[in-house]
Amino acid sequence: MTVVGHDRLVEAMSWAAARALAAGAACSPKPVSTPLREALGCRLAAPLTALVPVPGVDVSAMDGYAVAGEGPWRVVGRVLAGGAPHEAALLGGEAVEIATGAPVPAGAEAVLPWEHATITHGTPQGEGATAASPDWAPTWAHGLIEVGKHIRRRGEDIAEGAVVLGAGAVVTPVVLGLAAGLGHDTLLVRPRPRVAVLVTGDEVVHEGLPAPGRVRDAIGPFLPGLVEWAGGHVTTTLRLPDAPHPLTKALTTPTTASPATPTTASPATPTTASPAVPATAPPATPTTAPPAGSSSAPDGGELGGGVTEGRGVSCGGASAASEGGLGEVVAAAGVVVVCGASSKGPADHLRAVLADLGADVLIDGVAVRPGHPQLLARLPDGRLLVGLPGNPFAALAAALTLLAPVLRELAGTAAAKETSALAGAVRAHPRDTRLVPVRRTGEGAVPVGHDRPGSLWGAALADALAVVPPGWAGEQVELIELP
Numbered sequence: 001m002t003v004v005g006h007d008r009l010v011e012a013m014s015w016a017a018a019r020a021l022a023a024g025a026a027c028s029p030k031p032v033s034t035p036l037r038e039a040l041g042c043r044l045a046a047p048l049t050a051l052v053p054v055p056g057v058d059v060s061a062m063d064g065y066a067v068a069g070e071g072p073w074r075v076v077g078r079v080l081a082g083g084a085p086h087e088a089a090l091l092g093g094e095a096v097e098i099a100t101g102a103p104v105p106a107g108a109e110a111v112l113p114w115e116h117a118t119i120t121h122g123t124p125q126g127e128g129a130t131a132a133s134p135d136w137a138p139t140w141a142h143g144l145i146e147v148g149k150h151i152r153r154r155g156e157d158i159a160e161g162a163v164v165l166g167a168g169a170v171v172t173p174v175v176l177g178l179a180a181g182l183g184h185d186t187l188l189v190r191p192r193p194r195v196a197v198l199v200t201g202d203e204v205v206h207e208g209l210p211a212p213g214r215v216r217d218a219i220g221p222f223l224p225g226l227v228e229w230a231g232g233h234v235t236t237t238l239r240l241p242d243a244p245h246p247l248t249k250a251l252t253t254p255t256t257a258s259p260a261t262p263t264t265a266s267p268a269t270p271t272t273a274s275p276a277v278p279a280t281a282p283p284a285t286p287t288t289a290p291p292a293g294s295s296s297a298p299d300g301g302e303l304g305g306g307v308t309e310g311r312g313v314s315c316g317g318a319s320a321a322s323e324g325g326l327g328e329v330v331a332a333a334g335v336v337v338v339c340g341a342s343s344k345g346p347a348d349h350l351r352a353v354l355a356d357l358g359a360d361v362l363i364d365g366v367a368v369r370p371g372h373p374q375l376l377a378r379l380p381d382g383r384l385l386v387g388l389p390g391n392p393f394a395a396l397a398a399a400l401t402l403l404a405p406v407l408r409e410l411a412g413t414a415a416a417k418e419t420s421a422l423a424g425a426v427r428a429h430p431r432d433t434r435l436v437p438v439r440r441t442g443e444g445a446v447p448v449g450h451d452r453p454g455s456l457w458g459a460a461l462a463d464a465l466a467v468v469p470p471g472w473a474g475e476q477v478e479l480i481e482l483p
């Protein structure tokens with residue numbers, strides 16, 4: 001398909017080349033030391049090692065009696081987990097009452113669980129103690145032991161210094177527990193890419209029934225979940241009117257101090273004069289992660305075809321400067337998503353604004369249906385910008401084409417590769433890849449229909465999008481899982 005570039009006619013990039021270029025354009029962020037609770041879902045940037053052995057000392061695995069030598073054993077003390085250890089080494093014939101997890105005294109050969117122990121007072125035979133005062137008489141434990149039984153030796157589970165997980169492992173809830181148990185308060189992880197969303201459109205409203213001529217925002221609501229699924233995090237959503245100035249302001253690294261006012265209110269009828277308002281407040285507690293694109297180490301991606309032909313993809317140093325102003329929260333994100341304004345109509349200002357800002361447009365249209373007007377650009381400060389079409393299903397298709405590969409590359413999250421037969425009639429496009437909502441079944445991927453660019457109905461019924469290449473003639477197709 002041919003699309004009009006800034007001032008030239010160019011071939012739209014193939015779907016596969018666009019995805020590869022998007023992934024290559026993402027610069028690996030610097031690993032960040034992150035508090036445990038904030039590291040959930042991130043990828044480890046370094047192997048996870050045991051800072052301490054587990055268990056840290058020889059401990060009892062049972063509530064009972066730690067014993068030395070032959071029984072019966074005279075009980076000479078009590079050791080509780082977290083309490084004072086029994087200082088003296090146990091001599092043959094001695095025992096201490098012990099709790100699970102408490103350190104076993106030196107000399108202990110086994111732990112006799114209380115349910116297997118017989119206790120007498122006075123003499124080992126139970127003579128000399130009165131029923132009224134058994135505690136004043138010596139206590140004896142009797143039972144059968146197996147040497148070494150029920151004692152967890154120091155480092156028996158995990159040796160100090162052991163590598164328990166490799167770099168790249170996902171920090172799951174269980175990993176948080178493991179890391180904490182090994183003495184970690186922070187983890188070195190790839191920071192989750194932070195994403196700012198700009199929803200453009202004078203006709204777009206954000207709550208309630210849209211009046212005639214208005215349309216409810218259907219893209220802003222699905223992006224946070226999609227972004228999380230791909231490994232990122234939406235830090236803010238701004239609503240912008242169809243005008244170049246607010247877009248320019250939002251995309252420009254701010255230099256004046258006038259903090260954006262968070263509001264939950266939504267203007268029922270936006271006017272072109274309305275300033276951009278954050279649809280969601282920026283996080284109250286900023287994370288320690290720097291902007292995702294702030295790597296100082298350009299990694300230079302692969303060259304793609306289409307409009308980037310002959311040009312290297314290099315990573316600029318994203319500016320984290322946020323001295324206040326409309327774009328403050330936008331500037332703090334490594335990736336900016338603009339919804340709508342991707343076409344070349346009278347109210348579509350994105351391309352002109354990008355040109356004025358001196359942005360590097362890496363992908364200007366993709367040969368895919370729906371979603372062909374999508375774009376990828378690098379802003380002068382290094383942030384990546386993904387332009388999604390305004391039609392909601394086209395926006396979803398574009399988000400899976402350009403945004404997901406960028407985020408997966410930044411976050412280090414790989415998507416599973418899947419192919420399937422198509423069980424149902426699908427017509428290929430002569431030049432463009434088609435993304436078709438399907439449900440996976442035992443017979444293959446079944447198209448669910450309802451796949452007009454303006455409707456999310458089909459995608460909501462589907463669990464994947466089938467990638468139908470131009471000229472496809474019945475072969476297996478790639479499936480992209482839907483979030």
Ligand SMILES: Nc1nc2c(c(=O)[nH]1)N[C@H]1C(S)=C(S)[C@@H](COP(=O)(O)OP(=O)(O)OC[C@H]3O[C@@H](n4cnc5c(N)ncnc54)[C@H](O)[C@@H]3O)O[C@H]1N2
Nearest residue numbers: 201215216217218219340341342343348388389390391394
């Ligand atoms: N002359 C041409 N016109 C158009 C072409 C083309 O090739 N030549 N492509 C069409 C295609 S395909 C798409 S997709 C759209 C892309 O348009 P924009 O990205 O500029 O988006 P808008 O014009 O602002 O809106 C398009 C459509 O989507 C509705 N919309 C916008 N934002 C939202 C939202 N957040 N939630 C729900 N719906 C939204 C908007 O009201 C319009 O109906 O361009 C075509 N035109």
Ligand code: MOO
Nearest residue numbers: 370371372394453
């Ligand atoms: O990109 Mo548009 O997809 O076909 O509505």
